[in-house]
Amino acid sequence: MKMSNFEKVHYKSKKAMESLQQYCSDSDESNQNVDEDLSQVNDSSEKPEYFGLFSSDLSENYDRHSKALAHQCSDAIGKTSDKEHEFHKNVPSFSKVTVGDETVSIDRPQSSFWNDIQTSDVKVDINNKEKASKRTWTESKKSKYDIKKKSCNVDYGKSKSIQTVNNCGQIDFSRKIYYIHSKITPMLHTKTSRCRIPFKVEWTNPGHQGVTNRIEWNIPSYSHLLVSCSLDTTVKVWSMWSQLEPCVRQLRVHDRAVRDVQWSGDGRQLLSAGYDKIAAITDVEKGNAVCRFHHPDYVTCSRFHPILPQQFVTGTSSCITLWDSRTADRPIRTLTYKDKFGQVQDVVFSRDGSQLFSCSDLVSRDSADRNLMAWDFQTGTTISNQIYQERYTLTRLKLHPHNPQLLAQSQAGYIALFSLQSPYKMNKHKRFEGHKVQGYNLGFDISPDGGTVYSASSDGQLYCYDFQSGRHYRTLSTGLDVVVDVACHPVLPSTLATCAWDGTVQVWH
Numbered sequence: 001m002k003m004s005n006f007e008k009v010h011y012k013s014k015k016a017m018e019s020l021q022q023y024c025s026d027s028d029e030s031n032q033n034v035d036e037d038l039s040q041v042n043d044s045s046e047k048p049e050y051f052g053l054f055s056s057d058l059s060e061n062y063d064r065h066s067k068a069l070a071h072q073c074s075d076a077i078g079k080t081s082d083k084e085h086e087f088h089k090n091v092p093s094f095s096k097v098t099v100g101d102e103t104v105s106i107d108r109p110q111s112s113f114w115n116d117i118q119t120s121d122v123k124v125d126i127n128n129k130e131k132a133s134k135r136t137w138t139e140s141k142k143s144k145y146d147i148k149k150k151s152c153n154v155d156y157g158k159s160k161s162i163q164t165v166n167n168c169g170q171i172d173f174s175r176k177i178y179y180i181h182s183k184i185t186p187m188l189h190t191k192t193s194r195c196r197i198p199f200k201v202e203w204t205n206p207g208h209q210g211v212t213n214r215i216e217w218n219i220p221s222y223s224h225l226l227v228s229c230s231l232d233t234t235v236k237v238w239s240m241w242s243q244l245e246p247c248v249r250q251l252r253v254h255d256r257a258v259r260d261v262q263w264s265g266d267g268r269q270l271l272s273a274g275y276d277k278i279a280a281i282t283d284v285e286k287g288n289a290v291c292r293f294h295h296p297d298y299v300t301c302s303r304f305h306p307i308l309p310q311q312f313v314t315g316t317s318s319c320i321t322l323w324d325s326r327t328a329d330r331p332i333r334t335l336t337y338k339d340k341f342g343q344v345q346d347v348v349f350s351r352d353g354s355q356l357f358s359c360s361d362l363v364s365r366d367s368a369d370r371n372l373m374a375w376d377f378q379t380g381t382t383i384s385n386q387i388y389q390e391r392y393t394l395t396r397l398k399l400h401p402h403n404p405q406l407l408a409q410s411q412a413g414y415i416a417l418f419s420l421q422s423p424y425k426m427n428k429h430k431r432f433e434g435h436k437v438q439g440y441n442l443g444f445d446i447s448p449d450g451g452t453v454y455s456a457s458s459d460g461q462l463y464c465y466d467f468q469s470g471r472h473y474r475t476l477s478t479g480l481d482v483v484v485d486v487a488c489h490p491v492l493p494s495t496l497a498t499c500a501w502d503g504t505v506q507v508w509h
Contacts (some may be wrong), residue, residue, distance in 0.1 A: 003066055005252075008181050008191075009195070012364075024243065027196055040323050043259045043426070055302045061312065072136070077096075081277060090120035091241075093233065097310055102137045114151045114402040121302075156367075157224075160163060175244070175247070175248060177225065177237070177239060177248045177284070177285070178183045178222055178268065178285065178435040179222075180221055180222075181223075181224040181240075181241060181339070181398075183224070184220070184221075184224060184491050185240050185490065187491045187492060187493075188220060188221070188491060191447070191492075192448050192449050193493050194449055194451065194493065195447040195448060195449050195451060195452055195488075195493040195494050196493065196494045197452065197463065197464050197474045197476070197494065197506075198476070198494050198495065198508035198509050199476075200508070200509060201478075201506050201507070202495075202507045202508060202509040203240065203246070203506065203507040204504065204505070204506045204507075205246060205247075205504070205505050205506075206503060206504055207228060207230070207236070207240070207500075207503040207504050207505035208228065208230035208231075208232050208234060208236065208503035208505075209230070209232040209500065209503055210230045210231035210232035210503055211230060211484065211501050211502075211503065212228050212229070212230045212484060212485070212486070212499035212500065212501075212503050212504070212505060213226045213229050213230060213231065213257075213258065213259055213260065213441075213484065213499075214228065214229050214259075214260055214443070214485055214499075215485050215486075215497050215498075215499045215505065216261065216262060216263060216487050217229065217487055217488075217489055217490055217497065218267045219263060219265070219266070219267040219490070220490045220491045221267065221490075222267045223489060223490050223491050224239060224240050224241060225237055225238065225239060225240075225248075225267075226238040226240060226487075226497055226505075226507075227259040227261055227263065227270060227501055228261070229258035229259070229260065229272060230257070230258060230503060231257040232257075232503070233252060233254050233255065233256060233257060233258060233274075234250055234251065234252055235250075235251040235252075235253065235258055235261055235272055235282070236249065236250050236251070237249035237251070237270075238249075238282055238300070238505065240507060248468050249280050249284055249287055251270070251272075251284075251287060252489060253272065253280045253288075253289040253292075253468050254274035254275075254276050254278060254280065254283050254287055255274075255276040255278075256273065256274055256275040256276040257274060257275045258272050258273070258274045258276060259273050259275060259299070259300050259301065260272065260273040260299075260300065260301045260302050261273075262302060262303060262304060263305055264281075265304060265306075265309045266309070268283070268284055268285060269281055269282060269283055269284065269290065270282045271282055271298035271302050271304055271312055272302070273300060273301055273302040273314060274298075274299060275298050275299075277294060277295045277296065277297060277298060277299060278292050278293065278294055278299065279292070279293040279294065279299050279302050279312075279323070280292045280293070281294065281508065290296075290325070291325055291328040292328065293314070293323050293328055293331075295314065295316050295321065296316070297316040297317040297319075298316060298317070298343070299314050299315070299345050299495035300315055300316065300343055300344055300345065301314065301315040301344055301345065302315070302347075303346050303347050303348065303349060305349060305353050305377075306349050306351065306352075306353045307352065307353040308353065310324055310325050310326055311323065311324050311332070313335075313347055313356065315343075315344025315345075315346070315347050315358060316343070317340075317342070317343050318336065318337070318340040318341050318343075318344075318360075318362075319334060319335070319336055319344075319346075320334070320335035320336075320344060320347065320356070320358055320478055321333075321334050321335070321374070322334070322335070322377075322380075333380050334380070335356075335375055335380045337370065337373070337382060337385070340362065341360045341362055341370035341373065342360040342361045342362025342363075342370070343360060343361050343362070344358050344359070344360050345359050345360060345361055345393070345394065345395050345441070346358070346359050346394075346395065346396050346397045347397070348397040348398065348399060348406070349377075350420060351397075351399065352376055353377060354373065354375070354376070354378070355374055355376065355383065355420075356375040356376075356459060357372065357373070357374055357375070357397055357406060358372075358373050358375065358397075359371060359373075359388075359393070359395070359396075359397055359408060360373075360393070360394075360478075361393045361395075362393075363391050363392070363393055363427055369385045369386055369391075370385055371387075371388045371393065371394060372385075372387040372388040372394055372408065372418070373385045373387070374387065374422075375383070383422070384422065384424055384445060386423075387418060387423075387424045387426065388408070388410075388416065388418075389426075389427060390410070391410065392410050392411045392412040393410075393411050393439075394406065394409060394410055394411075394416075395409045395410075395411065395437075395441045395442065395443075396409040396441075396442070396443045396444060397409075398444065398445065398446060399420075400446060400450055401446060401448060401449075401450045402450045403419055403422060403450065404419065404420040404421060405419060405427075406419070406420055407425075407432075407444070407446065407453070409437070409442060409443065409444055409455070410437075411437050411439065412437075413433055413435065413436060413437050414431045414432060414433030414434075415432040415433070415444055415453065415455060415465075416431055417430055417431065430469075431470060432453050432455065432465040432470055432472070433464040433472075434463055434465075434472040435456070435457035435459075435461075436457050436458045436459050437457075437458060438458040440458050440482060440484065440501075441484070442455070442456040442457065442458065442483070442484060442485070443456055443484065443486060443487075444456060444486060445486050445487050445488045445496070445497075446467070446488065446492070447488050447490060447493075448489075448490055448491075449493070450467060451466070451467055451468070452464055452465065452466065452467060453465040453466075453467055454486045454488065454496060455486070456482075456483040456484055456485055456486050456498070457482075457483055458482050458483075459482075460477070460478055460479070460480045460481050460482060460483060461475050461476060461477055461478060461483065462475070462476040462478055462483055462486060462498060462508075463475055463477065476508070478498060478500070478506060480482045480498070480500035480501070480502065480504055480506075481500060481501050481502055482500060482501035483498055483499075483500055484499050484500060485498070485499055486498050486499075487500050492509075494507065494509060495507070495509050496508050
């Protein structure tokens with residue numbers, strides 16, 4: 001019968017112990033022979049080794065006994081398997097490099113990856129103490145496997161490059177951030193599976209120093225990247241499931257609070273809108289603004305066109321502006337209404353890009369005809385303004401991923417459902433209610449399979465609704481004060497991100 005690896009190791013250990021016991025039983029006879037040989041040995045440099053074994057030039061009798069014992073142990077242990085041989089082959093080896101007056105021991109495993117990196121390729125530069133320190137492998141007083149922080153940069157030449165973020169918050173822009181993550185690859189080209197409700201926090205970070213207004217995952221190919229914008233004037237890009245520093249980019253392209261942010265169609269640029277009356281397109285890899293678009297008032301929302309990647313719209317006070325990134329000096333078109341309709345809270349395109357929906361914060365005393373409006377993208381005219389008749393403002397808009405329906409977050413404490421076909425009627429028989437809004441500009445999202453609606457809440461909880469029935473069936477306690485926004489992962493089922501009023505960013509799974 002074939003033995004398992006555990007049984008093999010147990011059998012080999014048993015045989016080795018039997019050999020040692022046999023050696024101990026013969027110790028009297030062997031020690032007597034050894035004493036006779038020791039009387040013939042002068043006070044020389046030869047010293048006894050482990051278990052009483054001497055060097056090879058001692059008595060012939062003892063040498064024969066030690067060789068026989070070695071052969072017995074070797075036969076008892078036997079030959080190692082290929083996997084065991086590969087394991088011992090990959091045991092780390094330590095290469096030493098001089099760093100100033102100290103010797104640095106670099107743990108270099110004997111694998112194909114590290115064999116390309118020779119000790120001669122390692123270059124160490126000493127920095128001043130004023131500069132931020134970086135991590136390196138050093139010898140520790142407790143153990144050589146301990147990790148210390150030294151003020152030196154380790155460059156592995158052209159073979160491989162390892163970059164980190166220093167302690168003072170400066171981002172290393174040479175770090176590679178655009179790649180297909182191994183966690184996303186198996187799910188990238190498969191059919192969307194049924195999403196389940198997450199039950200634990202996988203990752204949390206203090207995030208920003210101010211309120212985090214929006215979070216959004218990147219396109220499916222680069223969906224390990226998460227972007228967030230805040231009232232502290234920063235836009236941060238987070239790399240999830242990385243052993244290095246999670247914040248890979250900290251963009252400061254606005255002078256005041258950033259209200260909205262969105263990824264471009266190729267996932268390599270960001271469109272942000274801020275209270276400095278500027279909308280900016282930023283190259284994430286380089287970390288600088290490609291172009292800026294100036295407005296006469298605060299820019300509270302912005303959206304890329306789903307078909308035309310060079311065009312986007314921005315929302316300000318009683319005005320929606322259409323821009324082209326190739327002509328940043330002037331807008332293409334301006335969408336206005338005969339009366340003022342207030343500050344635009346959010347805008348969203350239809351799937352074909354022919355229509356545009358907007359919601360504002362102005363509700364008149366006798367009518368609500370400017371709360372939710374539908375626009376024709378080509379002509380800029382108003383298609384309908386009698387969509388939402390209740391006297392509550394709408395703050396967020398989302399398209400259902402599969403059905404021709406529009407969802408809107410209302411200050412009345414529920415999420416309303418509208419049709420995308422004219423006359424854009426609201427479904428009065430189904431709504432998603434139970435969460436608390438209380439005047440906050442809260443977001444929501446829909447799972448990729450379209451079966452679950454997640455809504456932020458002012459009581460610090462995350463509410464989960466079934467889309468088919470509208471029933472609230474799960475509440476997740478986040479431990480935050482106010483959950484401002486939520487974003488479902490586009491590829492991984494049951495994975496979503498949340499942000500809070502205190503700037504905290506969380507990832508649930």
